[in-house]
Amino acid sequence: MDIIRIEQLEIFAYHGCNEEEKRDGQKFYVDANLYTDVMTPGLSDDLEDTVNYAKACKFINKFLTENRFDLIEAVAEQTTRALLKEFPKITKVDFTINKPNAPIKLPFGNVAVSVSREWHKAYLSIGSNIGDKEGYLNQAVDMLYDDENCKVGAISKFIQTKPYGPVEQDDFLNGCVEIETLYSPQELLKAVNAIEAAANRTREIHWGPRTLDVDxxxxxxxxxxxxxxxxxxxxxxxxxxxxxxxxxxxxxAINPISKKTAEQLLDELRGQSENVNSGCAGCQGCAMRK
Known part of the structure; x- marks a missing residue:
């Protein structure tokens, strides 16, 4: 991916734990790599096709001066996520906040925190077999749309399926949602658990009925x-x-463990089911006859 580099952007702001830092402020310097497509604007010579680096600099300056944080770790994390949300053409940001006047009572050159953040692609399985099944699935999708740390992409058709496991229960309605997200895997887990909780999901029986399941x-x-x-x-x-x-x-979409695509996995699963239904266990005799 191509990069637009911003180096040593000077910003006067009020970040720090000490009272004098909060009161008097100090200079910070920002370095940022903005990962984006440079070929398209390079060929079109059209400002609309690129990330306007002047606007990006103004945005960083505005964010750092309008917000106050005790830790420069928080400055780096929050500013980077804000940049990714504000500029859709940026897919990834390497961000460094430099604090050359940090309150250290020893000779030093600089203190800095660097982070690298990007949009991640994830696929979520959604299912329901209690009450308004379609309503619960649509509620999950709507909550993903409302989450500023997620961008909803493709949504599958909802399909009716038999329940998985030994528990007697109603059929399920299932679907899949593609998202781009700024969440880490653990953060995304918390987010989908909150979506389930909003649908009054309970976990009383393993593989039991549920208003909403998001995996x-x-x-x-x-x-x-x-x-x-x-x-x-x-x-x-x-x-x-x-x-x-x-x-x-x-x-x-590839399973990173098996290295097989979703399509391959589905074909294999259906093939196994056909063998079972036909009474064939894939014995050596069958293999020899091929």
Missing amino acids: IVLYDDEIVADSNLFIPHREMHKREFVLEPLVQIAPY
């Missing part, structure tokens, strides 16, 4: 294995109700 299926090409979060979803290759809507909107 993170894929997040870029990342592999996450935490105590409360696994990405890609550990059961996605076994669940047709996850794969079918995903294939509708992203057939070539």
Whole structure:
């Protein structure tokens, strides 16, 4: 990806923990790499096709002077996210806030914090089998639209599916939503849990009925294995109700563990189901006859 560089942008602002910093202010210097398409404006020579770096500088200056933070870590994090939200053509930002007059009682040249933030692509599986199923799924999508840290892309058609697991319950309505998000995986988990809570989701029975279920299926090409979060979803290759809507909107989305596309996983799952239904277990005799 191409880059527009901003170097040593001088800003006088009031960030710091000490009272004198809050009262008197000081100079900060910002370095920023704005990742964006430069080829298109390079060929068109049209300002509308590029990120206006003068406007970006004014935005950074305005944000740093209108907000006050105790930590320059917060300055870097909040300014970077604000930039990505304000300028749609920017896909990623490397941001450094320099504080050369930090209150350190020793000789030093500079103190700085650098962060790199970008929009991440994720796929969410949504499902409901209680009450107004379609209403709950639409509520989840609406809440994603309302979240300033998410941009909703493609939305699959909703499909009716049989429940997964041993619990007797009503059929599900399932779908898949593509989003771009500034959230980290753990932040996104908190966000989708909040969406579930807004639909009065409870977790009384494993694989039991629920008003709304929102699962993170894929997040870029990342592999996450935490105590409360696994990405890609550990059961996605076994669940047709996850794969079918995903294939509708992203057939070539890749599971970073198996290295297989959603379309390949769905074809394999349906092939296994056909073998089971026909009484074939994929025995050695079948393999020899091929």
